[in-house]
Amino acid sequence: MSRIELVNTTNLTGAQGEAGQLLEQIHGAFGVVPNMFRAVANSPAALRSMWSAFGALGQGTLEALLGEQIAVAIADRNACEYCLAAHTALGRKAGASAQEMAAAQAGQSDDPKTAAALTFALAVVETRAQIGDADVAAVRAAGYTDGEIVEIMAHVALNLFTNYVNVAFQVPVDFPGVKLRAR
Known part of the structure; x- marks a missing residue:
């Protein structure tokens, strides 16, 4: 409730x-x-x-699928069952397989560019944005422009807000459930 x-x-x-x-x-x-x-x-x-x-x-420059992959990675880190369920469903709707969404939940991808974005987003979350030069250099080396890196940061910020709302207020999940990864 x-x-x-x-x-x-x-x-x-x-x-x-x-x-x-x-x-x-x-x-x-x-x-x-x-x-x-x-x-x-x-x-x-x-x-x-x-x-x-x-x-x-x-309407940004990043593909919708990448936004959903970032969202599930952050949701899992923040133990937000609501966002994990919602963004897994939206990721599947955007064309991802169940395996791709499960990998993203773990912060992983077979695509090196996607993997770099997920690693960067999770570094921002886990360090409360106290990232280092190497974190920015790695995502840039994967092929992201400065504008795209800022857009990844915007996805992180939005997902932190939605995760916090859903976890703090115990909002009932109304999407098909997805299990959080074991910690």
Whole structure:
């Protein structure tokens, strides 16, 4: 059970204010309003920020699949069952195999460029951004531009927010469950 109220979405057309309008957009994108958005909708400003970030990164230079792989790697590190389930499903929808998503969950990929991005993202998470020159040099050597490296950082920031919301508030998972890796 969620530690905070999940905003009722049974009548989106009757929802009030900015949160209602954003929830209508989210419903249009997913066909439902996932519980995470219902939790964040308690703050229209937070919902606007999160939804805008998803939209902006969706139009970024990195492929959607890489964004989902970053998300599952971070979700596993933060023990966020909600984000792990959601982004595994979205990664599969973006064309990844179950094996590719399981590897990403472990911070791995058979593709060296993807592996470098995952290693970098996890280094940022694990060190609370206290990375070294070698971390940036490694992701750059894998073929990422400075702009793409900043975009990876934006994915990290967005996923930290969503992980923290879901873990702290115990938002009920409404995607097919995925097991966290054993620690």
